[in-house]
Structure formats: structure tokens, C-alpha cells
Amino acid sequence: LKDLEKKELIVPVKVDNHIWIYTRSAKHAAAAPTEAEKKPAKGSKKQVKA
Secondary structure, eight states: OHHHHHTTSEEEEEETTEEEEEESOHHHHHHSOOHHHHSOOTTOOSOOOO
16 A cells, blocks of 8 residues: 555545545546445445545
């Protein structure tokens, strides 16, 4: 993850005590859905969208 952060392909975002990884590359995002899309925060009433 650190290497990807250095390449600016991803950016970690902290939301409601959960760490979401957002992709900065549109191609990469299309290839792999973000954690927010795969696993919504448990007990969270908010919808987190990339």
C-alpha cells in the first residue's frame, strides 16, 4: 500500500473509524471496486461512494 501511495494510485481516507482506500486511477477503479463498495461500514447509516 505504501508503494501505491507513493505512486499516487491510491489515497487512504478515514471515515467513521474505518479506513477506506480510494483509487485515483479511473482504470484501476474500474478494474477493482473500492473497499467502500465491497464492505459498507457496519452500523453506519451513511452511504459511502467513491
